[in-house]
Each structure stands twice: as structure tokens, then as C-alpha cells.
Amino acid sequence: MSEVSHWSGRMGKRPDVIVVGAGVIGLTLGVCLAEQGWRVQLRTRSAPAATTSAVASAMVGPNFAPRDDPVGIWARVGIEEFTALAGVAGSGVALRRGRLVSRRAGLPLPGRQPCSAAELPAGFAAGFWEKLPLVDMPLYLDYLAQRLAVAGGRMEQAEVDSLTELAEQAPVIANCTGLGARELVPDPSVRPVRGQQVIVDNPGLEEFFISAPFEPAWTAYWPYPDHVILGSSQAEDDERMEPDPALSEDILRRCIEVEPRLRHARVRGHQVGLRPVRPSVRLEAEHIGDARCVHNYGHGGSGVTLSWGCAREAAALL
Ligand SMILES: Cc1cc2nc3c(=O)[nH]c(=O)nc-3n(C[C@H](O)[C@H](O)[C@H](O)COP(=O)(O)OP(=O)(O)OC[C@H]3O[C@@H](n4cnc5c(N)ncnc54)[C@H](O)[C@@H]3O)c2cc1C
Structure with a gap:
């Protein structure tokens, strides 16, 4: 669990920037700014381990967006950064090979190794292999929190009720509140999309598997050294945080069909997260009172993938 300490008196000065949110988006921006020499205070309602970010699977990529699309640019930065982080001990990041498959037939993707017929499980028509970073999010959020602390940033656990009031406390503020932006901004275009996953002991899997199209439920699993995350589901505007036992059963059944070694894996637990979905990412600066605010x-469902690209662009905006 990350340490959430009280900033304030130690440096005895106003922070240069207050970042609201300690999910992957706020922590990454906090790290970028602190490493550039800003006095960063990060303010968060929940500790990093209790955020949506902590329950992400989390696969970085793949990136199918056009080269000049902002999402494509942010994802490319993310794949590069996380690929480099795979070589950093304690970051929780590892490069893994896996299959991305579809129930629909499609043209082979240029530059990608297609799956042979024998590599496609029953019911899947096409697929390809890819090597991507997989991020063990609880470990990675701890790593980011430590990196922030080393760069002089501080974290404070507190609710922010108003950006206008916050703007009186620092010359620059950053709003990285995910779904919380719905009430804080307020921005009703941010909506929850519930995802549920099952965590089991790893019976020896090394490769990930993910299927398309993303319907209310789809088959995917992501292996980590000692556990595997099985997924996944999406339900718009469903904010129930209790795992649904029938959905967990369905996830297990579908994953076992593809990978029989999962049949006897001990179930460690079930987790639910609410993806902060918006028609497009809001990454822009505005003035609030005397402060400059970057949203x-x-x-x-791509916050981990986009975190470094968005943080670098937000830092540049400031
Ligand atoms: C099941 C599931 C699987 C996923 N898999 C992937 C994946 O494979 N790859 C990928 O890239 N992404 C994945 N995602 C998406 C990813 O998890 C999110 O996009 C990302 O976590 C969003 O990060 P965030 O920091 O914006 O939000 P959060 O992690 O929700 O953090 C928001 C922060 O803001 C704080 N906050 C909110 N309101 C206030 C307030 N008023 N005052 C103070 N603090 C406040 C919260 O306490 C929290 O610290 C997945 C998500 C889910 C649910």
C-alpha cells in the first residue's frame, strides 16, 4: 500500500502545483512535474490502492489509432515508456507476448504475425501475435508514489469540493479526478462503465489472450508472475461495486474454454472498477480565478496506456 503522507509544513512553502487525483493519471503527471523541479502537492480522496487504476488489468496498447490522432500519439508514447519501464526492477511492468483474436474474419494486419489456424481457439476466426507491456497496477502505483516522493512531491489524502477554492491555494492546479470529474467540474459527459474481473493463481501461463469484439462480456486473461487476471466485461452507467457471482462464473467458464490450465487455478478474488468514459479525453488548460488549471x-478503458503521453502533454501546456 502506498504511503499517503501529509505535505504542508515540511517545505514551508506554497506548492507550485496541486494535482488532484492519485490514480495513474494524477500520479504520472505529478511525477513528470516534480522531476522537472516543480513543488508538487498531490491531493486525493482515496489512496492509490483504492482507485480505479489499481484494478486495471492492465495491458499497454495495442495502438491502432492513426499516427496524427492525439490518442495514437499518446498511446505510442505510453508503449515506449512502459517498454523502457519493463527493464526497471520494482516497477511492476513486464513485456509479454500474446494473442489478440476476433470472432470475425479480417484481413491480416501489416507488420503483425497472424495466428495460424491451430493457434485460434474454437469460435475465433482471425488473430495475431503481439508483444506488449503488462502492468501489475498495485505494484506500479507504489512505484510511481515512491518516484514522486523521491522527486520531492507530497501526497495528502483529502477531498476537493471546488476547483475555484483550490485555485486560491496554488498558482497552478491539475484536475486528474477520473470519474470524480463528473461532480467536481461538473462534467456530465463522464460516465462509468463497470468492468469485473477474476483473479486466480498463475498455473504457469506466460502469454496473454484477448478477444474482440468487446461486447457486454469478452474473453481475456493477463498473466503476472504469481497470478492471472481474467476478464472482462463492460456495463454502461452501472455503478455497483459488489462483484456479480454469475458474471464471475461466466468469465471463468469462457477463459477455461480457451486455456484449460486455468480449470484448477485457485480463485484469489473478484474485482470491480468503473472506467471513466468520456466521448474524448479532456486534456486542456483554462484559467480558474488567478490560477491556471489543466484538465x-x-x-x-485506456488510462494506463495513455498516462505518459497525456502527462507529458499536460506538463507542456503548463
Ligand atoms: C476492469 C478494468 C480494466 C482496465 N484495463 C485497462 C487496460 O488493460 N489498459 C489500460 O490502459 N487501461 C485499462 N483500464 C482503464 C484504466 O484503469 C483507467 O482509464 C484509469 O485507471 C483512469 O485513471 P485515473 O487516474 O483517471 O482515474 P482513477 O484511477 O479513478 O483516479 C482518480 C483519482 O481522483 C481522486 N478524486 C476523484 N474525485 C476527487 C475529489 N473530488 N477530491 C479529491 N480526489 C478526487 C480519486 O480519489 C482518485 O485518486 C481498465 C479499467 C478497468 C475498470
């Missing part, structure tokens, strides 16, 4: 929220 960085609404990353939907």
Missing part, C-alpha cells in the same frame, strides 16, 4: 481526465 486531464476521461481516459475510459
Whole structure:
């Protein structure tokens, strides 16, 4: 669990920037700014381990967006950064090979190794292999929190009720509140999309598997050294945080069909997260009172992938 300490008196000065949110978006921006020499205070309602970010699977990529699309640019930065982080001990990041498959037949993707017929499980028509970073999010959020602390940033656990009031406390503020932006901004275009996953002991899997199209439920699993995350589901505007036992059963059944070694894996637990979905990511600066505010929220189901690209662009905006 990350340490959430009280900033304030130690440096005895007003922070240069207050970042609201300690999910992957706020922590990454906090790290970028602190490493550039800003006095960063991060303010958060929940500790990093209790955020949506902590329950992400989390696969970085793949990136199918056009080269000049902002999402494509942010994702490319993310794949590069996380690929480099895979070589950093304690970051929780590892490069893994896996299959991305579809129930629909499609043309082979240029530059990608297609799956042979024998590599496609029953019911899947096409697919390809890819090597991507997989991020063990609880470990990675701890790593980011430590990196922030080393760069002089401080974290304070407190609710922010108003950006206008916050703007009186620092010359620059950053709004990285994910779904919380719905009430804080307020921005009703941010909506929850519930995802549920099952965590089991790893019976020896090394490769990930993910299927399309993303319907209310789809088959996917992501292996980590000692556990595997099985997924996944999406339900718009469903904010129930209790795992649904029938959905967990369905997730297990579908994953076992593809990978029989999961049949006897001990179930460690079930987790639910609400993806902060918005028609597009909000990454822009505005003035609130005397302060400059950068908004960085609404990353939907790709916040980990987009975190470094968005943080670098937000830092540049400031
Ligand atoms: C099941 C699931 C699987 C996923 N898999 C992937 C994946 O494979 N790859 C990928 O890239 N992404 C994935 N995602 C998406 C990713 O998890 C999110 O896009 C990302 O976590 C969003 O990060 P965030 O920092 O914006 O939000 P959060 O992690 O929700 O953090 C928001 C922060 O803001 C704080 N906050 C909110 N309101 C206030 C307030 N008023 N005052 C103070 N603090 C406040 C919260 O306490 C929290 O610290 C997945 C998500 C889910 C649910």
C-alpha cells in the first residue's frame, strides 16, 4: 500500500502545483512535474490502492489509432515508456507476448504475425501475435508514489469540493479526478462503465489472450508472475461495486474454454472498477480565478496506456 503522507509544513512553502487525483493519471503527471523541479502537492480522496487504476488489468496498447490522432500519439508514447519501464526492477511492468483474436474474419494486419489456424481457439476466426507491456497496477502505483516522493512531491489524502477554492491555494492546479470529474467540474459527459474481473493463481501461463469484439462480456486473461487476471466485461452507467457471482462464473467458464490450465487455478478474488468514459479525453488548460488549471481526465478503458503521453502533454501546456 502506498504511503499517503501529509505535505504542508515540511517545505514551508506554497506548492507550485496541486494535482488532484492519485490514480495513474494524477500520479504520472505529478511525477513528470516534480522531476522537472516543480513543488508538487498531490491531493486525493482515496489512496492509490483504492482507485480505479489499481484494478486495471492492465495491458499497454495495442495502438491502432492513426499516427496524427492525439490518442495514437499518446498511446505510442505510453508503449515506449512502459517498454523502457519493463527493464526497471520494482516497477511492476513486464513485456509479454500474446494473442489478440476476433470472432470475425479480417484481413491480416501489416507488420503483425497472424495466428495460424491451430493457434485460434474454437469460435475465433482471425488473430495475431503481439508483444506488449503488462502492468501489475498495485505494484506500479507504489512505484510511481515512491518516484514522486523521491522527486520531492507530497501526497495528502483529502477531498476537493471546488476547483475555484483550490485555485486560491496554488498558482497552478491539475484536475486528474477520473470519474470524480463528473461532480467536481461538473462534467456530465463522464460516465462509468463497470468492468469485473477474476483473479486466480498463475498455473504457469506466460502469454496473454484477448478477444474482440468487446461486447457486454469478452474473453481475456493477463498473466503476472504469481497470478492471472481474467476478464472482462463492460456495463454502461452501472455503478455497483459488489462483484456479480454469475458474471464471475461466466468469465471463468469462457477463459477455461480457451486455456484449460486455468480449470484448477485457485480463485484469489473478484474485482470491480468503473472506467471513466468520456466521448474524448479532456486534456486542456483554462484559467480558474488567478490560477491556471489543466484538465486531464476521461481516459475510459485506456488510462494506463495513455498516462505518459497525456502527462507529458499536460506538463507542456503548463
Ligand atoms: C476492469 C478494468 C480494466 C482496465 N484495463 C485497462 C487496460 O488493460 N489498459 C489500460 O490502459 N487501461 C485499462 N483500464 C482503464 C484504466 O484503469 C483507467 O482509464 C484509469 O485507471 C483512469 O485513471 P485515473 O487516474 O483517471 O482515474 P482513477 O484511477 O479513478 O483516479 C482518480 C483519482 O481522483 C481522486 N478524486 C476523484 N474525485 C476527487 C475529489 N473530488 N477530491 C479529491 N480526489 C478526487 C480519486 O480519489 C482518485 O485518486 C481498465 C479499467 C478497468 C475498470
